[in-house]
Amino acid sequence: MRAFSCPICQRLVTFESDRCLHCGAAMAFDPATRGLVALDFGTVAVADAATQAVEGRERCANAVLVGCNWLAPPEATPEGESPALCASCALTRTRPADDDAEGLERLAGAERQKRRLHFELLELGLPIANGQREEGGLIFDLLSSANEPVTTGHADGVITMDLAEEDDAHREAMREQLNERYRTVLGHLRHEVGHYYWTVLVGAAGDEERLARARELFGDDREDYGEALDRHYAEGAPEGWQEQHVSAYATMHPAEDWAETFAHYLHLWDALQTAASYRVSVAGPAHVTDPSGTFAGRVADPVVGRFPEALEQWLPLSYALNALNRSLGNEDLYPFVLAPPIVEKLAFVDRAVAAAAGAPTADAAA
Structure with missing residues (x-):
C-alpha cells in the first residue's frame, strides 16, 4: 500500500481517510487515479490554482453504511438522485440485510479489506471486469452465518465470504483448529481471488x-x-x-x-x-x-x-x-x-x- 497525503495541506493521511485531521478537508479515494482527492478545502485558504477540490462528484452510496471513502463513478449520479456505489462496493452482489446490525458491522470490516485488495489489483494491472457476470468479472457474496451456514470459497468468479471471519475470537479459534500460521480476512480474500486469477492468467x-x-x-x-x-x-x-x-x-x-x-x-x-x-x-x-x-x-x-x-x-x-x-x-x-x-x-x-x-x-x- 502506498502512503497518502492530504491533497490540500500535504499532511499524512491513510488510505481509509475521509477527512484530514489537520486542515479538516473532506476527501475521497478516486480509483481512476488511485489517489485521494479533496472534496473541499477545509480550513486552509488555497491560492495555488493547481490545487483544486473535486466538484460534482459524490461519495459512494455506502459511505455511511460501511464507511466507504471511495468516489462514486463520474456522471453516475444524476442531480437530485442518491449516489451510486463505487467500483469496489459494486463488486458486492449480496450482503447482510439492513436490520442485521452485527452482520453490517462485520460487513464494514470486510469491505475495508476488500478495498485494499481492489487497490492492489489495480496497482498490479490485473483485470477485474467491473463485476459484471456476463463479462466474467469478479463478484463477492459477503454473508452472515449467524442464521445459516456459509462456506467461504470461489466458484466461477464468485467469491463467498463468511463474515464470521471478522470476529477475532472465531478467526483465532479456526486458525488454531486448522493449525494455520496466518489467518486474516484480507488473506482469505487474496486466496479466493487467486482461484479466479488462475482462470484469467493461466487456464484461459x-x-x-x-x-x-x-x-x-x-x-x-x-x-x-x-x-x-x-x-x-x-x-x-x-x-x-x-x-x-x-x-x-x-x-x-x-x-x-x-x-x-x-x-x-x-x-x-x-x-x-x-x-x-x-x-x-x-x-x-x-x-x-x-x-x-x-x-x-x-x-x-x-x-x-x-x-x-x-x-x-x-x-x-x-x-x-x-x-x-x-x-x-x-x-x-x-x-x-x-x-x-x-x-x-x-x-x-x-x-x-x-x-x-x-x-x-x-x-x-x-
Whole structure:
C-alpha cells in the first residue's frame, strides 16, 4: 500500500481517510487515479490554482453504511438522485440485510479489506471486469452465518465470504483448529481471488506453454478435487511439506497450491510497497558481517515482472520485522520460510501477472 497525503495541506493521511485531521478537508479515494482527492478545502485558504477540490462528484452510496471513502463513478449520479456505489462496493452482489446490525458491522470490516485488495489489483494491472457476470468479472457474496451456514470459497468468479471471519475470537479459534500460521480476512480474500486469477492468467490465457509449466510447478489442476479434499482432511499434509509448499493447505490440491502461492505473492508485494512508501531502510546490525549484501539499505518499490529483485529486498525486511515482533513478546510477524521450489512458484505467479499487465519480465527465460 502506498502512503497518502492530504491533497490540500500535504499532511499524512491513510488510505481509509475521509477527512484530514489537520486542515479538516473532506476527501475521497478516486480509483481512476488511485489517489485521494479533496472534496473541499477545509480550513486552509488555497491560492495555488493547481490545487483544486473535486466538484460534482459524490461519495459512494455506502459511505455511511460501511464507511466507504471511495468516489462514486463520474456522471453516475444524476442531480437530485442518491449516489451510486463505487467500483469496489459494486463488486458486492449480496450482503447482510439492513436490520442485521452485527452482520453490517462485520460487513464494514470486510469491505475495508476488500478495498485494499481492489487497490492492489489495480496497482498490479490485473483485470477485474467491473463485476459484471456476463463479462466474467469478479463478484463477492459477503454473508452472515449467524442464521445459516456459509462456506467461504470461489466458484466461477464468485467469491463467498463468511463474515464470521471478522470476529477475532472465531478467526483465532479456526486458525488454531486448522493449525494455520496466518489467518486474516484480507488473506482469505487474496486466496479466493487467486482461484479466479488462475482462470484469467493461466487456464484461459491461451498460452499452452504457460499452462504446462504451471502444471509442472503446482501439479495437475484436473485432479479430482473432492477426493483430494477428503484425503487432506483424513491424512493431513505430507511430511516435509515445507520444502515444496508455502502452507500445509497448499498441499491439498494443485488449485489450492496456486491460490495459496498467489495470495502469498500479494502479501509480499503489498508489504514491500508499504515499506518503500514509508522509506524504510534495512541496513543490518553494525557488528554483523554482510559480504553478500543481504542488507541492501532502503527498500524500493516492487516492480511487476522483477520478482528476484523483490525477493532480495523482502528477506532482510522480514528478518527485521520478525526481530521487532519478538522484541514486543510476539510471535514472528512473518512465520514462513521460502524454500527454492516455493520461490520458483512465486516467480511464476509474477511472470503471469506481468503478462496480463503487459509488463516486461526480468527472468522471461526462466
